Amino acid sequence: MAAHNLKHALFCAFITLLIAYPILGFNLKSEGMNLSLTGADAFTLVMVFLAAVIVFGFQLFREPIMGSLRSIPALAPTKKPEPMTENRRVKIESRIITIIVVLAVFWPFFVSRGSVDLGTLVLIYIMLALGLNVVVGLAGLLDLGYVAFYAVGAYTFALLSDYLGVSFWLALPFGALLAALFGLVLGFPVLRLRGDYLAIVTLGFGEIIRILLNNWTSLTGGPNGIGGIPEPTLFGMEFGRRIKEEGNVSFHETFGIAYAGEHKVIFLYLIALVLAVITALIIRRLMRMPVGRAWEALREDEIAARSLGLSRTAVKLSAFTIGAFFAGFAGTVFASKQGFISPESFVFLESAIVLAIVVLGGMGSQIGVILAAVAVTILPELAREFSEYRMLIFGAAMVLMMVWRPQGLMPMRRIHIELKQQE
């Protein structure tokens, strides 16, 4: 056992050296036209060696270390907390959620503009993740091209406002419905596939939409994107210093207060908050409806579900379409927040991040997904100083999560429908 550990640890340390030394140990320097390769300073080399020693030590004493980590009670997945009765749990959950929402309403008035902006982004990701949660968590369809529907929502608003001057409020349902329509049309041919195959095909569709947006220059402006997307108005009141559209009045003049740039940001944040809450409520309700049960039934045992008369295509399509609908919602808000969109915003990495949120949060669990969305969006912002190592930290967090809580932050606990006993 010990000999095996030693061998393994030596091997790991060697691999660490092999990877780290060429990457960190050599620098490319440009001298005029030529590139030259220079060795790094002694300090870096020492650090690389130190890293290898640490890896060696960790691998050698891996079991005791992991064992002691497991015994930290809060992280131990094996030790379950006292089970609560269902009713009490639901009550506590809904109370906590209400408190969070109330705090979220008043929070933007006390913090900086940048924080509010970040808050809006978090809410957009919450909407996206809740939508994808329907597809991946509830219906069990691995969708790697989810960002396509986000793009459809964003571009619908951008194009409608650019060509027809349509306002945010009119574009919101349009964007969502068009994204849902795309979900329906794209879903139809791919849903007979399963598992890995479905994942690959959806990945392809996601890329097709992005490349289409990139190359259809005459309509979408290609890589230049679309700018000047209007902000939402409040009953015809604009939030800019000057009024852009005739017939509108400005917010600060109507209420006789001084103009402040924050108004606009806070208003957008509140819209995103309302939409995110609506999204969460609708999906929560859907989970307890026949269609929600059908999603889960099909995920658990497709053959049994079909034998009971559930149409596989209809059930899967409904999940796909509803997921796409909420992505369209999020896309419209995103376009309005940025004021400018280009295909750059809808790359595969976005799909991957949203999927990571769903997996981290615990598939199917709404609270878990919301927490994960907050964590995944805010952590990189906090870690801006180490911007070069952001992805590294992100990856490490993922690995640690999978070791400690493979079920996600808050594993899904189904809301059971109870049969009241008739006496």
Next chain:
Amino acid sequence: MLEVKNLSMRFGGLLAVDQVSLDVREHEIVSIIGPNGAGKTTVFNCLSGFYKPTGGDILFNGQPIQAKPDYKISRLGMVRTFQHVRLFGNMTVVENLLVAQHRHLNTNLLSGLLKTPDYRKREQKSLDRAAYWLDRVGLLALANREAGNLAYGQQRRLEIARCMVTEPKLLMLDEPAAGLNPAETKELDQLIVSLKEDYNVSVLLIEHDMNLVMGISDRINVISQGRPLAAGTPDDIRQNDDVIKAYLGEA
């Protein structure tokens, strides 16, 4: 009610079912018996639409169904259970029955989101129906347990209840007594007879437990190596030399 004529199913070079014919009339329990690997379950899979038969006709109430997808056949009123129990294990017992009643519920999304009175009424109705059938198979006390945690015999009964809430005309049971102890088999026996007598459901049954088969069947079809071997009443079958040789064995 169900008429099967010259049903054949070929998997590549293997002819799993060869020219099998059988029929089930209203208010009748018909059994299919035969040695392991004879093609009984394949016949079931063809009837319920999981396989597309390569030859022959299947008529249900005079309507050809051999080309229909499985879920449509189920909606016509032909519902089956499985040789290995297939429940939705993470759902509660009562939710399993609710999934089966999706067609009786209002499928309109808006009325569900808004919880209209009509929607509530329908939901209550399907809960009542679920409660009725749970009581009928003796699982009412376990209604809020997760289905995956039930004992095997209870899972078997739940699967039958799940079929019955869809209000089928023909119930197809694939080895319902497999893995049950004698007392449970006895209960199952009574349940199946009661389904026929009290709810006017015809039953098509695959089973190896000869006491059960001989006791409740109106007619029996014997299949061996994919081919029909004999058909008739339990007494005919018991005395048929071919069947004794191929399956029942000499006593």
